[in-house]
């Protein structure tokens with residue numbers, strides 16, 4: 001008879017999948033919250049993680065790298081054992097159960113996502129919205145060749161609904177955002193995900209340093 005695998009104790013660390021895409025920016029936000037962050041490239045890097053962020057980047061590329069390194073199966077295994085997941089943009093595409101017109105990847109949250117739904121990279125834009133469950137303050141939103149969440153299934157709660165798409169949603173174990181909180185000064189979504197992982201943030205010397213990253217978002221058009 002197969003023995004049941006003991007559930008590994010989880011420490012208070014959040015990993016960021018480090019195969020391609022915006023890794024550093026997530027680690028920097030975690031550091032500002034006084035939360036232990038770790039770059040995750042190989043199976044052993046998952047040991048003891050409470051949560052894993054799948055960053056934005058390019059989902060076809062990310063999905064191929066996941067398969068080549070066998071990390072898709074590792075994510076599934078740790079997810080079954082209690083690992084919480086947050087996908088930003090391409091990460092959300094990887095986590096979706098349904099992708100319009102193409103086969104899904106990990107399929108760990110019951111949402112339907114349409115890739116590149118606003119157009120090309122040049123159709124990237126920024127905005128701002130109130131997401132009451134996440135913060136009392138309006139949250140800046142940066143969309144980069146973003147997908148749209150078209151619908152959510154049972155057990156998935158919409159956190160932010162825009163005119164004709166859903167921008168953020170969650171199930172008890174998975175958070176998805178089609179925008180990039182790590183490319184803004186806001187820590188609200190990182191704090192929210194940390195709580196979902198059972199981790200409280202603390203103030204450190206990093207918390208006080210102003211967020212002054214000058215980036216292409218200054219030049220992006222706002223819709």
Ligand code: GLN
Nearest residue numbers: 056057058059089090144
């Ligand atoms: N357009 C990308 C894709 O389809 C996602 C872009 C992003 O992560 N900013 O994977």
